[in-house]
Amino acid sequence: SLDAFAKRVVxxxxxxxxxxxDLGSAIHTACEVYANSKELPESPEVAALFAPVREWxxxxxxxxxxxxxxxxxxxxxxxxxVDMVAKLKSTGSWAVVDFKTQKVKRDAKxxxxxxxxxxxxxxxxxxRQAILVEAARKQPLDIVSLVISSIEPVPxxxxxWPREEQDGYYRAFINARNLWVWMKGYCPIEGDE
Numbered sequence: 001s002l003d004a005f006a007k008r009v010v011x012x013x014x015x016x017x018x019x020x021x022d023l024g025s026a027i028h029t030a031c032e033v034y035a036n037s038k039e040l041p042e043s044p045e046v047a048a049l050f051a052p053v054r055e056w057x058x059x060x061x062x063x064x065x066x067x068x069x070x071x072x073x074x075x076x077x078x079x080x081x082v083d084m085v086a087k088l089k090s091t092g093s094w095a096v097v098d099f100k101t102q103k104v105k106r107d108a109k110x111x112x113x114x115x116x117x118x119x120x121x122x123x124x125x126x127x128r129q130a131i132l133v134e135a136a137r138k139q140p141l142d143i144v145s146l147v148i149s150s151i152e153p154v155p156x157x158x159x160x161w162p163r164e165e166q167d168g169y170y171r172a173f174i175n176a177r178n179l180w181v182w183m184k185g186y187c188p189i190e191g192d193e
Contacts, residue, residue, distance in 0.1 A: 077188030095142035125169035
C-alpha cells in the first residue's frame with residue numbers, strides 16, 4: 001500500500017542518515033587517532049576512505065599543535081571543539097583545520113565537486129579568534145576546510161578560506177551569536193545584552 005511504502009521510505013531514510021553520521025564519526029575519529037599515533041583504522045571500509053586523508057597528512061602536515069581541543073572565547077562566551085591546529089606545508093603557516101565528510105559528487109566531466117557551505121568559515125574563524133585570546137597558543141593565520149569523501153577513496157579537497165575575508169566571517173559569526181542570545185533569552189556572559 002501507499003502508506004506502507006511511505007513508512008518504509010521514512011525508515012530507510014532515517015537508517016541512511018544514521019549510517020552516514022556513523023561513517024562520518026568513524027572517519028573523524030580515524031583523523032584524530034592518526035594525528036596522535038599514526039595508527040590506521042581497523043575497519044576495511046573506514047581504512048579505504050581514510051587512505052587519502054593519511055596521504056594528505058603525510059604530505060601536508062608539518063606539525064600538529066592540537067587535535068580535538070575545546071576552545072572558548074571569554075569575551076563573547078562561546079566555545080567549541082577544534083578538529084586540528086597544524087602548520088601546513090602547502091600554506092607555510094599555522095591553520096585551524098576542520099574535517100568535513102560528505103558524499104562528494106562529480107561533475108559531467110568526472111571532476112570532483114565538493115560542496116563548501118558559506119557557514120563553514122564563520123565557525124572556523126570563531127575558533128581561530130578563541131585560540132588567539134589564549135596567550136600560550138600558536139597563532140594560526142589560516143582557516144581550512146578539508147573535505148573527505150564518504151563514498152569513494154578519492155583525494156581530499158582542502159579549501160583555504162581567504163585571509164582578507166576573516167574579519168567579515170567573524171562579524172557574521174558574532175551577529176549570529178547575538179541573534180541566538182536574543183532568541184534564547186540567554187546570555188552566556190554577564191552584562192551582555
